[in-house]
Amino acid sequence: MCTTDEKLSTGGRKVEGLSIVSQARFALGVSISVNSFRISEVDLKMNELAYKKISLPRSNSLEDYVDLLKREIEQFLDEFKIDRERLLGVGIALPGVVSEDGSKLEYAPTLNLCNVSFDRFEKECPYPVHIENDANCGGGAEWFVRDSIKNVAYLSLEHGIGGAVFGNGVPYYGDNHRSGEFGHICVEPGGLRCSCGRQGCLEAYCSVGRISTDIGVTEEEFFQGLRNGSIEYIQRWENYLRHLAIGINNIRMVLDCDVVLGGFMSEYIEPYLPRLKEYLTALNPFGEDADYIKLSRCRKHTIPMGAALYYIIKFLDEL
Ligand SMILES: [Zn+2]
Known part of the structure; x- marks a missing residue:
């Protein structure tokens, strides 16, 4: 688990003199890998409040992942009694090349997927969804919690x-x-x-x-x-x-x-x-x-936390 009390920096812009009530809003991050979903809930200061790993049967279809993911997100929200009204969105991290506009997974050899669209997931998920390459998410979380790098x-x-x-x-x-x-x-x-x-x-x-x-x-x-x-x-x-x-x-x-x-x-x-x-x-x-x-610093939860970071930064940027 990693925390940051001081650095609330958004896209390179420091948010200075701003007092944040860290649990005013939350975001979820989901890391999808070959054999699991890992879901983290983070607050506005990137404190991890809940985490769950769900084992998956291997699939070569994004459709299968979509159905499972919708169900698991709802179960996660219920299990940890998360207020859906304060949920900013769900960041999804995938091990592959995501198109620049975030609409398509272009290439994911470890999932054996190529050129698949996220349309259905984005339409059917009741929360805002953002999709990103998993390593970019991990790198983003790491950058966020390190002040000097x-x-x-x-x-x-x-x-x-x-x-x-x-x-x-x-x-x-x-x-x-x-x-x-x-x-x-x-x-x-x-x-x-x-x-x-x-x-x-x-x-x-x-x-x-x-x-x-x-x-x-x-x-x-x-x-x-x-x-x-x-x-x-x-x-x-x-x-x-x-x-x-x-x-x-x-x-x-x-x-x-x-x-x-x-x-x-x-x-x-x-x-x-x-x-x-x-x-x-x-x-x-x-x-x-x-x-x-x-x-x-975040070790094995870096990627799901980094996936959630997108919505934290977006929220802070709009303050
Ligand atoms: Zn290779």
Whole structure:
């Protein structure tokens, strides 16, 4: 859970001298991934007030997600007794490229979806809905809760790998709304097949699946085995860290800024940061240590909270 008492900054504009009653309004954020919905309720100061994870059957149809999501949002509002009158809207985070106007999911290889419209969901949901790429949401939440960072690359480590870039406190989306697609940086030419169909991408080496579904265990079981000294798991984890370091080093070389690790893998990485930094230091041509690596402050709820942030900022901007 993360909080911010001071920084109420909207789109780079500080809201100064404004006294906010934090629970005057609320927003929901939903992160949709391969096997779950994660829903957060946040107040105007980005305090997380409620959170729920719902396991999903895998589907290749956005229609299935729409029906389930409508039901789960209503259940969440009932379960946590949230006043619908004070709900600003529902932000939805998806692991894929969302069109610039937010109307269409153009490409989401981890969900196996391509060029699907959000029309039906927006029409049928009784609350305002905003849809955004999940890593942009995570990066936005991270930027919001950090007072001092101006330039930052946010690297989201989940089943998919994505990212977001902020330059001087402002998101950089690129010409095609595809900036920060760090998952498809090549870290091993001719290497493992990625969900995008190409070989050697960072996502093929550093997806959560590499240390869970690929070997038939949960991520908790993997890290328990690692702590117990499993040789197989140690080798697999070293391979993960080595490729992660190559990806991070490439980001650092291009952007020359802090790199924040987010997504739910980031909560497991802290004990292994020294090892990751060893790999990074060895790759760095300028003799830098790797203190530019930071762990997300919001950890595994960054993305749903970041999805909700859209409505918090919108509300504050209109005051
Ligand atoms: Zn790829």
